[in-house]
Amino acid sequence: MDEESLLLSLELASGSGQGLSPDRRASLLTSLMLVKRDYRFDRVLFWGRILSLVADYYIAQGLSEDQLSPRKTLYSLNCMEWSLLPPATEEMEMQTSVVKGRFMGDPSHEYEHTELQKVQIKEETRLVSIIDQIDKAVAVIPRGALFKTPFGPIRVNRTFEGLSSSEAKKLSSYFHFREPVELKNKTLLEKADLDPSLDFMDSLEHDIPKGSWSIQMERGNTLVVLRSLLWPGLTFYHAPRTKNYGYIYVGTGEKNIDLPFML
Amino acid sequence: MEDSTPLKQKIEHQELGETGRPWEEMVTTSQDPEPRLSEASESEQGPVTGPQPRSSPPGIPQSGASTPVDDLVGPGVSSPPSPSQEPSSTPSPLALAVQDLMAPWQSDKTTSVISEAGTPHLDHLEQSSDKAESTPHQTCQSEGNTFHQSQQTKCHLYGPRDVSYNNSKRKELRFDIFQEEDSNSDYDLAQPESGASEVAPSMLEIAIQNAKAYLLKSSSKSGLNLYDHLSEMLTKVLDKRPENAVDIIENVSQDVKMEHFSKKLDTLQNENEMLPTYEIAEEQKALFLQGNLEGADQEMEDEIAEHSLPNVMESAFYFEQAGVGLGTDETYRIFLALKQLTDTHPIQKCRFWGKILGLEMNYIVAEVEFHEGEDEEEVEEEDVPEERDNGDSEADEDELPRSFYKAPQAIPKEESRTGANKYVYFVCNEPGRPWVKLPAVTPAQIVIARKIKKFFTGRLDTPIISYPPFPGNESNYLRAQIARISAGTHVSPLGFYHFGEEEEEEEETEGRRDSFEENPDFEGIQVIDLVESLSNWVHHVQHILPQGRCNWFNPIRKSEEEEEAEEEEEEEEEEREEPDYIELEVGPPLLTPISEDLEIQNTPPWTARLSSNLIPQYAIAVLRSNLWTGAYAFSNGKKFENLYIGWGHKYSPDSYTPPVPPPVYQEYPSGPEITEMDDPSVEEEQAFRAAQEAAVNSTEENEETEEDEDAEDDYD
Numbered sequence: 001m002d003e004e005s006l007l008l009s010l011e012l013a014s015g016s017g018q019g020l021s022p023d024r025r026a027s028l029l030t031s032l033m034l035v036k037r038d039y040r041f042d043r044v045l046f047w048g049r050i051l052s053l054v055a056d057y058y059i060a061q062g063l064s065e066d067q068l069s070p071r072k073t074l075y076s077l078n079c080m081e082w083s084l085l086p087p088a089t090e091e092m093e094m095q096t097s098v099v100k101g102r103f104m105g106d107p108s109h110e111y112e113h114t115e116l117q118k119v120q121i122k123e124e125t126r127l128v129s130i131i132d133q134i135d136k137a138v139a140v141i142p143r144g145a146l147f148k149t150p151f152g153p154i155r156v157n158r159t160f161e162g163l164s165s166s167e168a169k170k171l172s173s174y175f176h177f178r179e180p181v182e183l184k185n186k187t188l189l190e191k192a193d194l195d196p197s198l199d200f201m202d203s204l205e206h207d208i209p210k211g212s213w214s215i216q217m218e219r220g221n222t223l224v225v226l227r228s229l230l231w232p233g234l235t236f237y238h239a240p241r242t243k244n245y246g247y248i249y250v251g252t253g254e255k256n257i258d259l260p261f262m263l
Numbered sequence: 264m265e266d267s268t269p270l271k272q273k274i275e276h277q278e279l280g281e282t283g284r285p286w287e288e289m290v291t292t293s294q295d296p297e298p299r300l301s302e303a304s305e306s307e308q309g310p311v312t313g314p315q316p317r318s319s320p321p322g323i324p325q326s327g328a329s330t331p332v333d334d335l336v337g338p339g340v341s342s343p344p345s346p347s348q349e350p351s352s353t354p355s356p357l358a359l360a361v362q363d364l365m366a367p368w369q370s371d372k373t374t375s376v377i378s379e380a381g382t383p384h385l386d387h388l389e390q391s392s393d394k395a396e397s398t399p400h401q402t403c404q405s406e407g408n409t410f411h412q413s414q415q416t417k418c419h420l421y422g423p424r425d426v427s428y429n430n431s432k433r434k435e436l437r438f439d440i441f442q443e444e445d446s447n448s449d450y451d452l453a454q455p456e457s458g459a460s461e462v463a464p465s466m467l468e469i470a471i472q473n474a475k476a477y478l479l480k481s482s483s484k485s486g487l488n489l490y491d492h493l494s495e496m497l498t499k500v501l502d503k504r505p506e507n508a509v510d511i512i513e514n515v516s517q518d519v520k521m522e523h524f525s526k527k528l529d530t531l532q533n534e535n536e537m538l539p540t541y542e543i544a545e546e547q548k549a550l551f552l553q554g555n556l557e558g559a560d561q562e563m564e565d566e567i568a569e570h571s572l573p574n575v576m577e578s579a580f581y582f583e584q585a586g587v588g589l590g591t592d593e594t595y596r597i598f599l600a601l602k603q604l605t606d607t608h609p610i611q612k613c614r615f616w617g618k619i620l621g622l623e624m625n626y627i628v629a630e631v632e633f634h635e636g637e638d639e640e641e642v643e644e645e646d647v648p649e650e651r652d653n654g655d656s657e658a659d660e661d662e663l664p665r666s667f668y669k670a671p672q673a674i675p676k677e678e679s680r681t682g683a684n685k686y687v688y689f690v691c692n693e694p695g696r697p698w699v700k701l702p703a704v705t706p707a708q709i710v711i712a713r714k715i716k717k718f719f720t721g722r723l724d725t726p727i728i729s730y731p732p733f734p735g736n737e738s739n740y741l742r743a744q745i746a747r748i749s750a751g752t753h754v755s756p757l758g759f760y761h762f763g764e765e766e767e768e769e770e771e772t773e774g775r776r777d778s779f780e781e782n783p784d785f786e787g788i789q790v791i792d793l794v795e796s797l798s799n800w801v802h803h804v805q806h807i808l809p810q811g812r813c814n815w816f817n818p819i820r821k822s823e824e825e826e827e828a829e830e831e832e833e834e835e836e837e838e839r840e841e842p843d844y845i846e847l848e849v850g851p852p853l854l855t856p857i858s859e860d861l862e863i864q865n866t867p868p869w870t871a872r873l874s875s876n877l878i879p880q881y882a883i884a885v886l887r888s889n890l891w892t893g894a895y896a897f898s899n900g901k902k903f904e905n906l907y908i909g910w911g912h913k914y915s916p917d918s919y920t921p922p923v924p925p926p927v928y929q930e931y932p933s934g935p936e937i938t939e940m941d942d943p944s945v946e947e948e949q950a951f952r953a954a955q956e957a958a959v960n961s962t963e964e965n966e967e968t969e970e971d972e973d974a975e976d977d978y979d
Contacts, residue, residue, distance in 0.1 A: 218625075
């Protein structure tokens with residue numbers, strides 16, 4: 001969620017139950033502004049909170065002009081002092097795939113895993129990799145909020161007025177906020193209906209397993225909330241016909257592998 | 264295309280202006296070119312000042328008679344209709360036409376499209392105007408002709424209208440231009456064409472003609488044409504004047520196209536779409552208005568005396584300090600919904616238990632305790648009678664082999680107000696919707712709920728399709744999960760509750776007590792203590808045994824067990840062949856500190872924290888369960904509250920493994936009687952017989968031989 005509309009966004013996303021306490025909110029508002037200035041970000045998003053055993057991690061992301069360029073991720077334990085995290089790599093993902101269980105709360109904690117040899121994985125690495133996985137898997141943006149300029153960079157669409165009520169209930173109006181992966185696999189017929197300036201990301205419709213998104217109208221149909229079942233804790237909200245939308249992750253940072261059993 | 268016209272004409276003005284009387288040459292057939300020119304210049308003032316202020320545009324006729332635009336702008340608006348030396352209608356149209364040309368030219372200057380469109384023409388024009396002076400005016404003339412031709416159809420569409428110089432009407436103005444020029448050209452044509460030298464249309468004119476005709480071509484798909492679209496787009500941009508218009512021009516174009524399809528529906532259709540919103544709003548309005556009942560005064564007193572409604576807002580405030588909660592107005596609505604619940608049912612105690620998220624809808628759960636003796640009657644249990652029916656039906660059929668299978672006896676559920684059924688739970692999907700009572704939970708449901716993991720859909724009658732098959736639908740599963748969560752996560756500070764002193768001494772139930780009451784002498788515990796040591800918190804809900812009940816029920820009938828005597832359903836118990844010995848199940852007694860809770864694979868089961876590190880004096884202690892993600896408890900030393908907001912599942916670091924089906928039941932025991940053996944071969948038989956004949960001789964073996972022969976026959 002954008003730090004500019006943080007308070008409203010938190011209010012809208014409160015349906016999932018987890019939010020922020022008043023002192024954290026106040027600290028965030030101040031510190032994110034400073035982060036934006038110091039790192040010269042174009043936009044700063046409050047990504048969410050990872051609940052760990054000792055202390056929670058608060059995560060923010062900074063975007064540059066091109067909305068789809070790789071984002072810089074920062075974490076903080078007290079919402080005041082932010083530290084930059086290294087970008088995620090494939091190797092990190094492989095390493096963290098063997099780590100199970102909750103986050104400890106201490107970035108320098110090391111998990112030990114013994115397979116062929118003893119491997120030690122730092123919690124910071126795990127944090128980076130999990131955030132990256134969550135972003136790639138379930139970060140959501142409504143259709144029309146970004147548009148692609150002919151020169152390539154993706155920009156925020158200032159004329160985005162929000163989805164209509166009927167569009168808002170369909171999964172196809174929401175895209176993954178990442179580089180498209182499945183777009184090339186579409187048939188030519190499907191591609192013909194797409195608008196290249198708006199439909200340049202994967203839609204949520206074809207996510208596997210089917211039904212891994214729960215889409216609900218809350219507050220009497222004035223708010224549409226998408227919750228991911230694959231990464232429980234990710235909530236995306238949007239008020240139809242307004243410009244308010246955003247997503248936040250508040251959870252333990254673990255994938256719900258039991259999803260196929262649970263549907 | 265039309266823009267090229269004003270451009271061209273202006274250019275020619277510019278060019279000709281240097282020579283003197285552009286108007287004169289332009290309108291060769293006009294009778295009074297000069298006055299017309301002056302008219303034109305004068306009447307230019309009016310409309311030109313009408314539209315927005317602008318910098319001095321180029322191409323303003325520099326003729327002696329025509330003053331530069333600045334001067335035109337300066338003086339006041341004179342009425343457009345010509346202070347005519349020429350009372351004829353055509354001069355004023357012409358003048359108007361010129362004004363029209365001027366105005367759009369000036370304002371259009373700011374848009375890039377026009378500049379792009381204009382520049383090529385400008386090039387053309389400059390080239391052409393370089394050639395000869397006469398050509399421009401001829402082009403004008405012939406253009407008039409061409410426009411006339413192309414505008415034939417449009418002529419009748421756009422009748423003469425008042426030329427108002429509003430921005431939004433600029434599009435109409437452009438059509439006016441054509442219309443005026445039509446009449447102008449008509450006029451021109453009507454005039455004896457002495458002056459007009461009808462040179463054959465040059466390449467430029469044909470090009471312009473073609474370009475314009477192309478732009479006016481209607482699209483076969485949408486019925487629009489580019490001409491109209493561009494003009495609408497530019498109108499819109501000029502109206503709104505956004506920043507960086509060039510960057511968003513594509514979006515503007517899309518919006519304009521979409522506006523064509525704007526809903527011109529009547530209100531009926533719009534209502535359909537918003538109907539659910541309005542419905543819910545109506546229901547919630549009813550919530551807010553429920554206070555306005557008759558006899559309000561007396562009810563107020565009753566209400567204040569009753570105390571059954573919890574102070575949800577206060578708890579919500581504390582939970583918000585911990586970062587947990589549903590948002591203020593949502594909580595308030597839940598508060599009102601709870602009030603509605605307490606008003607309609609005879610409830611002694613009520614509590615907001617929490618919210619369970621579902622796929623399609625969520626559940627808001629209220630934990631309720633009815634007044635003594637005012638329990639609503641429940642539907643009779645059907646578990647045990649069903650079992651007996653099965654046995655009967657088998658006896659009716661003909662002689663089918665009776666199975667030895669005796670279904671394990673269903674463990675009866677606990678009576679209401681005891682154990683897992685201590686409280687009654689009501690759920691609703693959204694505050695304002697009617698509350699639905701959940702049925703009591705049976706031990707079988709709890710046992711199976713432990714083995715499955717399913718998402719809730721939000722509809723209470725959804726069947727739960729799982730293995731092992733869940734006995735019930737979603738309302739039962741929900742109830743079972745609620746029971747488990749309550750048993751696992753409802754905690755209170757040590758000393759808040761204590762056992763009542765007078766009871767529980769006679770019963771021999773291994774010291775287990777099932778009831779407690781508030782301790783009036785509770786003095787509160789320091790918040791710091793609550794955070795640091797988990798032994799300051801105790802469970803105040805009974806642990807659910809593996810059997811599925813809180814109080815152990817021994818299915819084997821033993822007369823000294825008092826609990827059996829309470830159950831009336833156990834009269835017709837089948838006798839078993841083998842007396843099973845079922846182990847007594849014991850769970851931690853009530854009011855055990857949570858420090859005794861088991862760890863989950865190295866993670867502690869609870870996380871305790873202060874709500875705020877910045878202001879510890881007023882912070883509260885927050886407890887978060889790691890076993891049931893979403894269960895929270897807070898305490899500020901004196902007060903405490905529990906809440907659950909989540910999906911309703913237990914946490915496990917390992918993935919869920921569904922239980923395997925039981926092994927295939929053995930049909931019959933295998934033994935030598937039915938084990939297949941190979942038939943003996945011929946040699947073996949002969950050898951056998953030889954051996955036996957050898958034994959025949961002895962009289963003692965006669966009987967055996969017969970038996971052997973019989974056996975041999977059997978084998979054969």
